[in-house]
Amino acid sequence: MIDKPKTFRVNKAMAKEFADMDTIPHDRPLSERRLVVYRKILADGGFRPVTWAKCRCKETGATYRVNGKHTSVMLSSMASIPEFYVTVESYEAETLEDVAKLYSTFDSQAQTRTAKDVYLSFAGTVPELRNVPGSLINVATSGICYGKFGDKIYSMTAPERGEVILDHVEFLTWLNDIMRPNVGNNSQIERMLKRSSVIAAMLLTWDKDPKKATEFWEAVRDETGPSPEDPDRRLARFLVVTAVNRGPGSRRNMMNRVDTREMFVKTLKWWNAWREGEKPKNVHYNPDHELPKAV
Numbered sequence: 001m002i003d004k005p006k007t008f009r010v011n012k013a014m015a016k017e018f019a020d021m022d023t024i025p026h027d028r029p030l031s032e033r034r035l036v037v038y039r040k041i042l043a044d045g046g047f048r049p050v051t052w053a054k055c056r057c058k059e060t061g062a063t064y065r066v067n068g069k070h071t072s073v074m075l076s077s078m079a080s081i082p083e084f085y086v087t088v089e090s091y092e093a094e095t096l097e098d099v100a101k102l103y104s105t106f107d108s109q110a111q112t113r114t115a116k117d118v119y120l121s122f123a124g125t126v127p128e129l130r131n132v133p134g135s136l137i138n139v140a141t142s143g144i145c146y147g148k149f150g151d152k153i154y155s156m157t158a159p160e161r162g163e164v165i166l167d168h169v170e171f172l173t174w175l176n177d178i179m180r181p182n183v184g185n186n187s188q189i190e191r192m193l194k195r196s197s198v199i200a201a202m203l204l205t206w207d208k209d210p211k212k213a214t215e216f217w218e219a220v221r222d223e224t225g226p227s228p229e230d231p232d233r234r235l236a237r238f239l240v241v242t243a244v245n246r247g248p249g250s251r252r253n254m255m256n257r258v259d260t261r262e263m264f265v266k267t268l269k270w271w272n273a274w275r276e277g278e279k280p281k282n283v284h285y286n287p288d289h290e291l292p293k294a295v
Contacts, residue, residue: 002056003090007049010075010084018052018072021065024096024103030073033166034159038074040125047071047084053106055091055099064099066091067106070159115158122162128169132176136194137165140175143199144168146264150291171206175199178217189221192239197263204294205271216274229279235270261287268292 008014041047052068065072068086075081093099116134119141123129129137144164145153153161165172179193192198205213219225219232220239227233242256244263258266262285269283272295 001089002092005051005087005089007085007087010081010086012076012081014086015072015075015081018054018065018068019076021054022062023069024064024066024100026100027069027103028157028160030069031159031163034070034163035074037122037125037163037166038070041121042074042082042084044124046121046124049085049087051089051106052086053089053091053102055093055102057093057096057099059093059095064103066099066103115161118158118162119165122159122165123172126166126169128173129165132172136176136179137172139194139196140172140199141165142196144171144203146196146260147200147203151261168203171203174206174210174214175202178202178214178221180221188240192236193217193221195244195263197244197260198239198267200264201267201271201294204268208294212275216271227279229281231270231274231279234282235267238266238270258285261291265292268294271295 038047050068050071052072053066054063055066056063067089071086075084091102093102116138119137120134123132123134123137141161141164142153145156145161148164149156179189193202202213202217205216216232219230220236223233223236225231225233238256242258242263245257245259265285266283269292272292273280273283275295
């Protein structure tokens with residue numbers, strides 16, 4: 001850093017400077033749909049001051065934008081910029097590789113401390129999601145991303161994850177119905193279903209057959225399968241007594257502890273067994289195998 005961070009009220013020239021600034025090789029592409037969301041958030045007064053950052057590279061002699069792409073492009077395209085403040089950070093680097101390393105720090109998990117706020121901002125632009133609790137939006141966003149992208153989710157930024165909300169509105173409203181928020185705080189339902197690994201599997205089952213998914217997950221939720229040997233009943237028992245190794249669930253006093261991937265795989269395998277009319281006593285997990293598909 002070559003100067004102290006400075007906060008400015010954005011004007012047209014400043015927004016255009018950052019919007020037109022050189023980008024590092026392999027910079028993530030501009031998302032037009034994110035711009036639509038950001039404009040809605042701005043119109044609703046939902047933006048806090050943001051951070052823009054630039055870096056001068058000695059190797060190339062150019063100055064690169066390393067943070068602030070979408071907000072600078074949004075503001076530079078406006079005929080009249082409303083009251084909007086940014087904190088500008090200025091850096092200098094020896095090589096283009098050093099610039100890329102700096103860029104990656106703005107996208108890292110450590111920097112996304114307000115991921116939930118980002119998700120709720122995206123969800124807030126969709127009228128159909130107004131009755132979906134924020135806590136469910138938060139965990140469901142991670143679940144949807146895991147179901148779609150697997151372990152690649154860990155390299156995604158919060159806005160990139162938040163964009164999946166816009167593609168899965170119908171699933172989120174269905175999920176909200178399955179969770180039955182109207183019955184109050186049911187800790188067993190929360191323990192069983194309200195986890196990103198489980199929601200990831202729920203997404204794949206819903207994509208495969210929404211009607212059958214409703215039948216299956218209501219049976220899991222309520223433990224209403226006709227036989228204790230049925231896959232839905234066995235899955236319910238597995239979820240009740242099993243905790244994930246990361247997050248709040250890991251602190252529960254349960255006999256079984258698995259990671260997110262294992263819980264996702266076993267959950268989906270119980271669905272597959274139910275769909276195929278099988279009644280195995282157990283389903284197995286091998287961390288070296290590829291993630292299963294829903295049948």
